[in-house]
Amino acid sequence: MSYLVLARKYRPQTFDDVIGQLHVTKTLSNAISASRVSHALLFTGSRGTGKTTLARIVAKALNCEKGLTPEPCNACQSCLTISAGNSVDVIEIDGASNNGVEKVRELRDNIRYLPTHGRYRIYIIDEVHMLTVGAFNALLKILEEPPAHALFLFATTDPNKIPITILSRCQRHDLKRIDTPLLHDHLDKICRTENINLPEGSLWMIARQADGSVRDALSLLDLVFISGQNKTVEFITDLLGGIEQKILLDISENVFQSNLTAILVQIETAYTRGIDFLKLYRDILKHFRNLLILKSDVSAKHLIDLPASEITLLENQIKSVSSLYLGQIVDFLFDQESFMRFSSQPRLALEMIFIRLLQFHPQISFDVLVDRLENLRQEIQKTGSISTVSQFPKARKQDSSISEKTAEQKPLLDFSPEKKASPVMQNSIEDRIDFEKYFSLLSDKNPMLAGVLMKADAMVEDLQEGQLKLVIGGSEFGLEQLQKHKKELDRFSSEFFEQSVEVVFISKVETADDKKKKRQHDDALKEEILNHPILKEAIRLFKGEITSPILIGEEE
Numbered sequence: 001m002s003y004l005v006l007a008r009k010y011r012p013q014t015f016d017d018v019i020g021q022l023h024v025t026k027t028l029s030n031a032i033s034a035s036r037v038s039h040a041l042l043f044t045g046s047r048g049t050g051k052t053t054l055a056r057i058v059a060k061a062l063n064c065e066k067g068l069t070p071e072p073c074n075a076c077q078s079c080l081t082i083s084a085g086n087s088v089d090v091i092e093i094d095g096a097s098n099n100g101v102e103k104v105r106e107l108r109d110n111i112r113y114l115p116t117h118g119r120y121r122i123y124i125i126d127e128v129h130m131l132t133v134g135a136f137n138a139l140l141k142i143l144e145e146p147p148a149h150a151l152f153l154f155a156t157t158d159p160n161k162i163p164i165t166i167l168s169r170c171q172r173h174d175l176k177r178i179d180t181p182l183l184h185d186h187l188d189k190i191c192r193t194e195n196i197n198l199p200e201g202s203l204w205m206i207a208r209q210a211d212g213s214v215r216d217a218l219s220l221l222d223l224v225f226i227s228g229q230n231k232t233v234e235f236i237t238d239l240l241g242g243i244e245q246k247i248l249l250d251i252s253e254n255v256f257q258s259n260l261t262a263i264l265v266q267i268e269t270a271y272t273r274g275i276d277f278l279k280l281y282r283d284i285l286k287h288f289r290n291l292l293i294l295k296s297d298v299s300a301k302h303l304i305d306l307p308a309s310e311i312t313l314l315e316n317q318i319k320s321v322s323s324l325y326l327g328q329i330v331d332f333l334f335d336q337e338s339f340m341r342f343s344s345q346p347r348l349a350l351e352m353i354f355i356r357l358l359q360f361h362p363q364i365s366f367d368v369l370v371d372r373l374e375n376l377r378q379e380i381q382k383t384g385s386i387s388t389v390s391q392f393p394k395a396r397k398q399d400s401s402i403s404e405k406t407a408e409q410k411p412l413l414d415f416s417p418e419k420k421a422s423p424v425m426q427n428s429i430e431d432r433i434d435f436e437k438y439f440s441l442l443s444d445k446n447p448m449l450a451g452v453l454m455k456a457d458a459m460v461e462d463l464q465e466g467q468l469k470l471v472i473g474g475s476e477f478g479l480e481q482l483q484k485h486k487k488e489l490d491r492f493s494s495e496f497f498e499q500s501v502e503v504v505f506i507s508k509v510e511t512a513d514d515k516k517k518k519r520q521h522d523d524a525l526k527e528e529i530l531n532h533p534i535l536k537e538a539i540r541l542f543k544g545e546i547t548s549p550i551l552i553g554e555e556e
Contacts, residue, residue: 057072104139183212249287
């Protein structure tokens with residue numbers, strides 16, 4: 001006796017046996033009960049979701065000898081022959097191998113004959129999208145006005161290839177992928193029926209490998225069942241070519257710990273085991289996606305195809321990891337997928353991806369930055385100083401025009417002595433405080449002039465013998481604006497320092513001539529380097545070329 005594989009043995013025979021497609025089975029049952037079945041039904045969906053199976057069940061429901069019923073008996077001659085695929089009234093056609101216009105014309109000629117035993121003559125065309133343009137054209141008229149005794153049941157994995165003229169003549173039913181938990185429960189039920197004992201976690205592995213296909217899941221279960229007794233999860237994983245969840249957890253943990261050596265060792269182990277690196281990479285990407293979902297929303301656990309025990313391990317791993325960093329990792333891995341997919345050396349590509357991944361540091365969220373700045377502001381208000389910020393001056397008693405709020409603000413213009421300060425300024429703490437208050441008071445009395453100073457990138461160099469020297473490092477426009485307001489600046493400076501003060505501008509603005517000279521110098525230096533004999537010899541020896549020469553120190 002030939003062995004009957006599980007996929008055929010447990011093929012659904014009624015609508016109730018079909019799992020995960022309640023929206024379709026309920027609709028078809030109601031249509032049959034009300035005798036409102038369309039003359040052309042189209043079942044679409046990925047492989048192993050039940051398209052052809054549903055077509056056979058509909059055929060049995062319409063031709064069952066016990067009457068038109070959504071629950072065929074599966075015992076009468078009509079039901080048995082349809083299930084076996086040899087009914088004279090239900091003709092199954094493979095659209096991939098019978099896709100010519102001649103076959104459709106033959107079908108069109110035969111459809112006028114009445115059914116032999118059942119009520120309807122039913123044509124089931126699998127992979128109907130494989131028909132040629134001529135074949136589809138031959139179907140048009142007969143689909144528009146078929147004989148009362150004829151029905152068409154189409155199945156396809158790619159409805160986009162079917163002409164719209166055909167789609168408009170069919171009642172379409174979209175079948176969805178089977179959820180991993182539902183597929184796991186279905187496999188568990190079959191294992192109990194078949195007395196198959198498998199280690200914990202292996203059915204989840206099979207369900208994930210099946211990718212929503214019941215047929216694939218049962219085929220994998222068949223493979224595991226015949227592999228022998230005393231099977232372990234590791235053995236089943238190797239048998240199915242899958243990736244253990246522990247490996248993915250170890251990889252993510254090593255990423256969080258920046259342990260590159262451990263990751264390279266795991267890649268070496270995967271290479272030794274013969275694991276498909278592209279599949280490994282996609283499993284890693286999906287693993288980090290699961291971590292990101294858990295970190296972003298704990299209530300979204302149902303979106304992760306893992307048992308509760310493994311979800312708990314994921315939650316424990318990301319307690320100290322920010323969602324921003326996880327999103328950063330997922331973005332990077334997703335961007336590198338094409339690099340991995342088209343690489344002729346996938347192992348090297350995977351190693352390079354992780355080396356680059358560990359080179360960037362976790363980003364800090366905007367909320368964290370705001371909190372840190374707020375804490376810094378509060379500390380400055382309380383203590384008046386902080387280790388990494390210059391001390392804020394208190395207003396002089398005679399400067400009654402300076403408000404308490406203005407005195408607490410850090411000047412936008414940096415007048416601290418650390419930037420090119422003179423020896424006189426370095427030896428006098430009081431001078432530094434005066435310069436800080438100088439800008440605060442100017443901002444309060446003349447905000448426009450203070451803004452011009454800030455945009456001109458002005459910096460105090462010295463105050464000696466009645467001259468306040470300001471170094472201007474901004475643009476020529478900023479320097480011109482300051483020169484226009486020099487008298488106002490002189491008057492304010494004299495009032496502030498209580499002596500006659502003249503503001504002197506020291507320009508370090510890069511003019512158009514300066515930029516032109518620098519560009520000419522860079523071009524000359526670049527030309528000299530490109531014509532250097534050593535560089536030319538290196539290009540000749542290595543058969544190379546210079547595509548974008550950049551000098552050391554030149555901005556890209």
